[in-house]
Amino acid sequence: MNPQDKKKLLDLMLKIRTVEEKIVEVYDRDQQMRTPTHLSIGQEAVAAALSLALTPGDQVFTGHRCHAAYLARGGDFQGFFDELCGRKTGVCQGRAGSAHLTDPAAGIFSSPILSAMMPVAVGAAMSFKMDANPQVAVAVFGDAAIEEGVFAESVNFAVTNHLPVLFLCENNLYSTHTPLSARQPKSPIFERMSIPEMKGQQLDGNDACLLYEKLHAAISHVRQLKGPLFIECLTYRVREHVGPSFDFDRGYRSQEEVEHWMERCPVALLTKQLIKENMLTASEAEAMRVHWKNKSDKAYEAALQAPWPEAADLEQFVY
Amino acid sequence: MKRQLNYCQAISEALVQGMEAHANAFLFGLGVDDCRGIFATTLEANRRFGPSRVFDVPASENALTGIAIGAALNGKHPILVHARNDFMFLALDQMVNNAAKWKYTYAGKSAVGMTVRAIVGKGWGQGPTHSQNLQAVFSHFPGLIVAAPSNAYDIKGLILKSLTEKNPVVIIEHRSLYYLSMPVPEEIYHVEFGKARIWREGKDLTIVATSVMVPEALKAAQVLSGHGIDIEVIDPVTIQPLDEATILHSVQKTGRLICADGDWLQCSFASEVAARMADKAFHDLKAPIKRVGWPECPAAVSKTLEENFHPTHKNIIRAALEILDKSISIPDADTKDTFVGPY
Numbered sequence: 045m046n047p048q049d050k051k052k053l054l055d056l057m058l059k060i061r062t063v064e065e066k067i068v069e070v071y072d073r074d075q076q077m078r079t080p081t082h083l084s085i086g087q088e089a090v091a092a093a094l095s096l097a098l099t100p101g102d103q104v105f106t107g108h109r110c111h112a113a114y115l116a117r118g119g120d121f122q123g124f125f126d127e128l129c130g131r132k133t134g135v136c137q138g139r140a141g142s143a144h145l146t147d148p149a150a151g152i153f154s155s156p157i158l159s160a161m162m163p164v165a166v167g168a169a170m171s172f173k174m175d176a177n178p179q180v181a182v183a184v185f186g187d188a189a190i191e192e193g194v195f196a197e198s199v200n201f202a203v204t205n206h207l208p209v210l211f212l213c214e215n216n217l218y219s220t221h222t223p224l225s226a227r228q229p230k231s232p233i234f235e236r237m238s239i240p241e242m243k244g245q246q247l248d249g250n251d252a253c254l255l256y257e258k259l260h261a262a263i264s265h266v267r268q269l270k271g272p273l274f275i276e277c278l279t280y281r282v283r284e285h286v287g288p289s290f291d292f293d294r295g296y297r298s299q300e301e302v303e304h305w306m307e308r309c310p311v312a313l314l315t316k317q318l319i320k321e322n323m324l325t326a327s328e329a330e331a332m333r334v335h336w337k338n339k340s341d342k343a344y345e346a347a348l349q350a351p352w353p354e355a356a357d358l359e360q361f362v363y
Numbered sequence: 364m365k366r367q368l369n370y371c372q373a374i375s376e377a378l379v380q381g382m383e384a385h386a387n388a389f390l391f392g393l394g395v396d397d398c399r400g401i402f403a404t405t406l407e408a409n410r411r412f413g414p415s416r417v418f419d420v421p422a423s424e425n426a427l428t429g430i431a432i433g434a435a436l437n438g439k440h441p442i443l444v445h446a447r448n449d450f451m452f453l454a455l456d457q458m459v460n461n462a463a464k465w466k467y468t469y470a471g472k473s474a475v476g477m478t479v480r481a482i483v484g485k486g487w488g489q490g491p492t493h494s495q496n497l498q499a500v501f502s503h504f505p506g507l508i509v510a511a512p513s514n515a516y517d518i519k520g521l522i523l524k525s526l527t528e529k530n531p532v533v534i535i536e537h538r539s540l541y542y543l544s545m546p547v548p549e550e551i552y553h554v555e556f557g558k559a560r561i562w563r564e565g566k567d568l569t570i571v572a573t574s575v576m577v578p579e580a581l582k583a584a585q586v587l588s589g590h591g592i593d594i595e596v597i598d599p600v601t602i603q604p605l606d607e608a609t610i611l612h613s614v615q616k617t618g619r620l621i622c623a624d625g626d627w628l629q630c631s632f633a634s635e636v637a638a639r640m641a642d643k644a645f646h647d648l649k650a651p652i653k654r655v656g657w658p659e660c661p662a663a664v665s666k667t668l669e670e671n672f673h674p675t676h677k678n679i680i681r682a683a684l685e686i687l688d689k690s691i692s693i694p695d696a697d698t699k700d701t702f703v704g705p706y
Contacts, residue, residue: 105433137470148436148473155468157460163426164461167433167441174389174415174439181433194456197426204421361471362505363530363604 045253047323049096053252054318055332056092057311060084060112062336066344067111067128071288076348077128079141084112086250086282089310090214091116093255094182097263100151101177105165106184108143108156109214109281113184119147125343131350138353139361158189162198162211169202169209173269180266182210188219190237191227202272203241210266211237211274212259214249216281221296234276242272249277250310253317280305365546373515373547374404374480374536377522378442379411380551385440385526389416391427392444392480401444402482402541424450428457428479432465435475440526448481448535449495462531463506474529478522482536483625485575485673488664495662496626498535498573499635502603508532508556509603513540513577515547517600520554527553537575537625557604561613565595568619568683571610571636572598576623576655582676587683590691594683602632607639614640618649621682623674628656653682 045053064085071077084091091112094104098117106113114124120135127134128142135147143156155161165183172179189195190213202209215233217224229236238244247258255277262273282302284291292299318324368376382388390408392401396419400406409417420427424445431441445451451458458479466474484494502509508530512518518536525532562577563584572580577598584594595613599606614620620640622633633654640652655678662672680693 103437135470136468136472139468139470144468146469146473148469153436153469153473155461157456160429160456160461163429163457164433164436166426167430167435168437169433170430171434171437171439174434194423194425194429197421197423198429200421201423201426201430361467363466363508 045256049256050253050314050318050323053092053096053256054311054314054324054329056095056116057088057252057314058332059336060088060091060115061311062333063115063124063340064111066337066340068283068288070344077142078130079128079143080286081128081142081288082109082111082286083283083288084109086305086309087214087216087279088112089252089255089314090212090249090277090279091184093252093259094184094212096256097260098151098180098182101179102182103151103153103165103168103179104182104184105153105161105168107154107158107161107186107189109186110143110145110152110154114145114147114152114154117150117152119145119150119152121339122343122346123147125347126350129347129350130352131347132353132357133350137357159185159192159194159198161185162189163194163201166198166202166207166209169207170205172208173205178267180208180210180263182212184212184214186219187213187215187217187224187233188227189213190233199237199242199272199274203239206269206271208266208269209272210262211272213274213276214279215276216279218281218285218297220285221294223296232276234274237274237276242274244274244276246276246278249279250308250313252310252314279310280308282306366549367544368515368519368547369542369544370515370518370536371402371404371541373519374522375407376547377519378405378408381523381526382408382412382416384551387438388440388442388526389418390442390444391418391420392446393420393422394446395419395444401446402538405444424453425457428454429461431477432457432461432475435477436465436473440476440478442478442480444480446482447493448483448497449492451479451481451497455500458501458507458531459504463504465506466530467506475531476529477531478525479531479533480536481533482538483574485537485539485625486669488666488669489662490664491661496535498602499626499631501533502632506530507603508601509535510556510601511535511574512600513572513574513598514543515545517554517560519547520552521600523551524553524556535574539575540578543578554600556601557606558600559606559609560598560600561609562596562598563594565593565617567593567617568621568686569595569597569610569613569617570621570623570679572596572623573602573625573632575625576674579674579676580623580679583679583683586676586680586694590689592683592687592689610636610640611643614644615647618647619686620648620652621655621679621686622652623655623679625673626656627659628654629659631656650686653686655679655682
């Protein structure tokens, strides 16, 4: 991986982290983002590496925890804050909120019924193949999404028809408060999802450079119509399932477990690595963070000044 | 004499002409390219366009619906076929959570024009899970267009119209109507959504009937006319959008209403029309509104149970006589089913 790409990767991850921290700062305090919000803090590496490995025409389909993928893919930045604040200038004019963030121009689509976007990704891939377009579709989903039936249907269809689609699972160990061990057999997900026609692999979801290299290779495999792939990324959601807080007090996971994963913070790991490789100084990294902090502050303030949708807008776009 | 086509032939012609006119349209569903071709409706399209545009699929109703969405948002117009309406319960997640809301949620930046053909079975022991009608289910959710064509002319025009739509269109076909013929133009034409058809004008009583109940309503009207009772028969053609104005105008004229539906009545289309007329035509009504539909039990297989399950023109006549407070003996004649088994 070349130094510019490594820096780009860090920049994307800092963008996601800083925006999410802005939400943490204002969510409860200001009561302006009245939308159930699933933060991506701790899971930035997957989305950043994926987006860097894709080309502009590719399409990403994801679920409720969509901020990271939306921001990494370059979804409208001001439109993001406006959408979370329910404003007419939001990317979806205040209809979508946090869990359906979608900007077709940036190739990012989200819908929160865990597996809902998997077949849509497969359908996009089918249309790319029909038109002999060298585009790929990526379905990004959590570990619980594979428990829903349409996952099996989607994989079966994609594999049978050799479609250019990548199934990318962010295994963060929990579905809301229910641990993976209560929901699935002990064997690793990628092994269970691996079949002769679709190789599964497991990656460290907090190692951004490794993810980039592996995802880049996987996407090029998929783009060449060599068949769908399934990749499981081991990562961790640091904040509560929905909302801005920590949730040590809820008894479903320990503070030690969260702290263990925070020591493996993907943003800190990559920053440290780039400094160690002399590609970056600590103050340069801080400048990158401050850049996104300023942009987030400004975008949030602008969102609060943006116009609300009007009553007459309510029934627009149904048909 | 004008050219006649039956319902089945009209579907086939609409698919061929529509796919010819719309290069982005493709046809998929379990069995669309097999030797039977969905009761012969897809044989000609398959012959004409071949496997790149007419293709078989796994039995994955929900995923296929999502796949249609993914293709549609990239400019395709999928035509998805469910040989039995009942299997669409497996597709409700994608139909309702994604397709119906797509354009709205994403503020019109992305839309999913697609056509879903879903066939309702009846008779020949179709039984509990092969003869249900999901028209009311789908028309409950804003964003879907739901058509329930009763005849060959309408189904051809509706399929062709659906290929120009940017919303998902569910066309509820009825297998019992497949061999009913009527004049159907050879050229491409569109049947508008939300425009009801008045099959017969009358001054005494309005019958609003959909799909398979339209021929029954017309039979009932014919019998009653022999007794000096003048029936108006309205076929809404599409249930969503609904041409409320035409129904309202008729009820204001006749003051009496029967809603006849091939469905259970609880939360049904018949109930919806009844509610709207109770709301908007209350002072024009001369008698209570009656609904004719299925009894509150699943469909059974046995012939005698089946005969008691599906309402016919006789049920409509009985309801009409009750409303009009009249009594005649209801003839048995003219009840022969045009459908020849097996399915």
